[in-house]
Amino acid sequence: MAVQIDFKPNRDLLDPKFESYRLSLDPLPVLKQQLSGGVESVDLGDDQYGYLHVRMAGIVNHLFQDSWAPECVFFASEAHHVFWVKLSQDGKLTKPRIVWQLPSDSSRPNANTTISFPCADWTVVSDGAGGIYLLSTPSRTEGEPWQLCHTYHVESCYPxxxxxxxxxxxxxxxxxxxxxxxxxxxxxxxxxxxxxxxxxxxxxxxxxxxxxxxxxxxxxxxxxxxxxxxxxxxxxxxxxxxxxxxxxxxxxxxxxxxxxxxxxxxxxxxxxxxxxxxxPSTPPLYTYIQSLEDITVVFKIPETITKGDIEVDFHLSSMEVKIRGKVVLQGLLWNNIDVEASTWTVEETKLEVILTKKETGLVWQELVKGDSRGEEVLDPALVEEIHNRLAHLTSENELIDGSAKPAYNPHQLEECDVSSExxxxxxxxxxxxxxxxxxxxxGHQWLFQSMVSPEKLPTLCLRHDVDGLLWQPKNVLSEDEPEQFRVEHIATFPALGFVQASKQDRKYIVGSPDFSYAVLSDNTRHIYIYRQPESLNAAIELRNRKTGQEVSSIAKQHVVNLEQCDAILGLQACKHCIFVLSKYVLFAIKINES
Structure with a gap:
């Protein structure tokens, strides 16, 4: 029998008094390195139209960081060269250097190259079409050429x-x-x-x-x-x-x-x-999408079903749907509806039931109480409305009037902010x-995965309330421990769960290996950096103008607008800088000058 492990937060790593991020106008140095030849970036083909294809394409990060030497990054070019770039000790970017050329194969379909570093001396490369290459790379930190040692093709693999x-x-x-x-x-x-x-x-x-x-x-x-x-x-x-x-x-x-x-x-x-x-992997009986005013419920029906075969009865707090005399859905609704304003219609192979909410502005947690056969599709307009309600947790403008918003209250969390998947x-x-x-x-929204230590499992960051909590799966080798495997809460990124949800065009999100900051990017050129709260110098006395309370720490937010960047293809973070990859330029945003 499987052991139930507990994702229990460490209360010492939570900050219940965290209010918001303050926009910092301090400029961050941005280094640029021009790339000869474009970065490899292959879009999905016409036959790759499924949701899973899109999900896999969405995680592709074209910039690969060496977890054994975080200041070194790699990427593949359109000519199938693997390039190496490093942030040197003098704080400058080295010139890109070719360390390996993928074997040319005219029959290989266009696919994205992915790279992984199992240890300091070996590298694994996938050509995206089933080919796996094992390479000896003992001098990765110096950008020395890689030596191919083994090639294997997964016959059952579909690019x-x-x-x-x-x-x-x-x-x-x-x-x-x-x-x-x-x-x-x-x-x-x-x-x-x-x-x-x-x-x-x-x-x-x-x-x-x-x-x-x-x-x-x-x-x-x-x-x-x-x-x-x-x-x-x-x-x-x-x-x-x-x-x-x-x-x-x-x-x-x-x-x-x-x-x-x-x-x-x-x-x-x-x-x-x-x-x-x-x-079980069964399709939902129905899907529904809600706005602040109504809910639209959709049932898929055979072409042979006509409007005369369907009966829909509305009541103040319940509904019943019958098809050819058989009850399809029946029960108490999550809240009351306006019976007179509710209606239904049949269009080809689809039955649509529109429920008008009696209490507008209320987000329903489910459609029929206790019925889990349906699936909710989030309305972008509803999500944006919820984000506007919580917009005080972050800002695009520097707060200069000293007005303070109340700290986050978990009872204010809206239903759309909780993942029920x-x-x-x-x-x-x-x-x-x-x-x-x-x-x-x-119930805990997925945020990102990162490698804190190369000798351990990658960490996973999940949303708890509005925070982002970083979890480390680990093996416990001590004989005194009752369990040999557990998951530990090792760091917290305050309000990161809310912050990332407010960025509609976000593409990548990563955290620094030392937990000092988290960074988000959109699809084009904007980089959003959220630092951990920093204590103020004891000689500096700062008070809230509205409440008069002394402010002991400030969490800064930086917004960086990258020039010459039409699309962000990769994002990685180390202790001293943030690497951002575009088609023809590699950027390094220096985050900790000291």
């Missing part, structure tokens, strides 16, 4: 594919590199013991977990495939990483994932089983395929 994570193991007699590759496929095209129903979805997400091994001590290092495992799920995972200490896989996903293939157990089908007691964190054992640890984190 585009994305390299999510990789780890390196040192054994007494061998080295081992494991990598995790994701791609989108039709259910009928997946190789393995697929258990998902093909009738419920057009596309599925496939995770290829591949292990490479080589002998230690040989003059020429020869790598071979040791093991290959395959998982399939109905959603693209927000978080997917290989546990560097225990041969397990950690996932945070909205849908179930199943092991469908294991090269070491391919003759034992009973060992390949569904993992996790997760929500099914969302699970799982740790899957690689040999038994069983879930060893799990936690339901539904």
């Amino acid at each position: 585009p594919c994305h390299l999510l994570h990789s780890v390196h193991y040192n054994f007494p007699s061998s080295h081992q590199v494991e990598c995790l590759l994701a791609h989108i496929s039709r259910p009928q095209d997946v190789e393995g013991n697929l258990k998902l129903s093909e009738t419920t979805m057009h596309f599925v997400c496939v995770l290829e977990w591949i292990s490479f091994s080589s002998a230690v001590g040989s003059e020429t290092v020869s790598w071979n495939i040791k093991r290959q495992r395959r998982l399939v799920g109905g959603s693209f995972p927000n978080y997917a990483a290989i546990d560097p200490a225990g041969g397990a896989l950690c996932l945070a996903s909205e849908r179930e994932f199943s092991f469908i293939y294991d090269s070491q157990k391919q003759n034992d089908k009973d060992e390949v089983e569904k993992v996790g007691d997760l929500k 099914f969302f699970m964190f799982l740790r899957l054992e690689g040999d038994s395929h069983h879930v060893t640890h799990q936690s339901n984190i539904g």
Whole structure:
């Protein structure tokens, strides 16, 4: 049985008195490095139209940071060269240097290159079309050329594919590199013991977990495939990483994932089983979208259904929908409706029921109380209205009149600010395929993933109330601990959950490895930086003009407008600067001059 792990916040890392960010007009130095040849950036093809394709394309960050040397970043050019750039000790950007050329293959479809660094001496590169390259890179910090040691092509992989994570193991007699590759496929095209129903979805997400091994001590290092495992799920995972200490896989996903293939157990089908007691991948019975005045409910119906086959009865606090005498939906509504103003209509294969709210301005938490068969689609206008109600938590203008807004009250949180989606964190054992640890984190909006320490699992940042809380999954090696795996709250980014929701055009969001700031970018040229609250100098006395209370710390917000930047293709952060990648220019915003 899986152990239930607790995402319990550390109260010492929360700031209940946090009010807002103050816009700082202090200029931040911006370094520029012109790039010869455009950055590789391939859009989705006409046949890649599914929601999962869009989800995977949305996580593509074309700038790759070396977690073992955070001041070094890499990117691929349109000519399939891998370039290296570093922020040197004198605070300047080095000139881009080619460290490797991807093998040319005219038959390879256009796809984005992804890079992962399992250790300080090895690098894994995916060409986006199923090709995996294992390279020796002992001098990455100096930008020395990489040496190709092994090439492998995943035959069952459908481009585009994305390299999510990789780890390196040192054994007494061998080295081992494991990598995790994701791609989108039709259910009928997946190789393995697929258990998902093909009738419920057009596309599925496939995770290829591949292990490479080589002998230690040989003059020429020869790598071979040791093991290959395959998982399939109905959603693209927000978080997917290989546990560097225990041969397990950690996932945070909205849908179930199943092991469908294991090269070491391919003759034992009973060992390949569904993992996790997760929500079935069935389509919703209905969808609904609400504004401040009404709710529109949509049912999909067969073409043979006519208006005469449908009955809809409205009451003050309930409704009933019948199709050919069969009750489809019945029950108490979340709140009262205006019966006379409510109506319904049939259009081709769609039944629309429009409920007029009795109390306008109230956001309903659900449509019918206790009915979970429906799915809500958020209205952008409603979301914007909610953001305007909470706009006092951040500002685009410097606050000079000293007026203070009240601190955030969790009872003011609107329903649209709480994620009600099914969302699970799982740790899957690689040999038994069983879930060893799990936690339901539904209700906490996903923010971002970051690498705080290269020898540990990546961290995940979730929204709690309006804050962004950073969580570190970790293995506990002490014999005194009752559990060998847990998730710890290690840092808090105040009001980051609200701040990111207020940026409608946001593209990337990352946090610095030392937790000193978080940074967001939009699609074009704006960078928003949110620093942790800093204590004022004891010699400086600052008081709130309205309340007279002494102000002991200030949280600053910076807004940087990048010139010569038509589209932001990548964003990474280190302790001293923020790297921003555009098509022809690499920017470095110096954040901590000292």
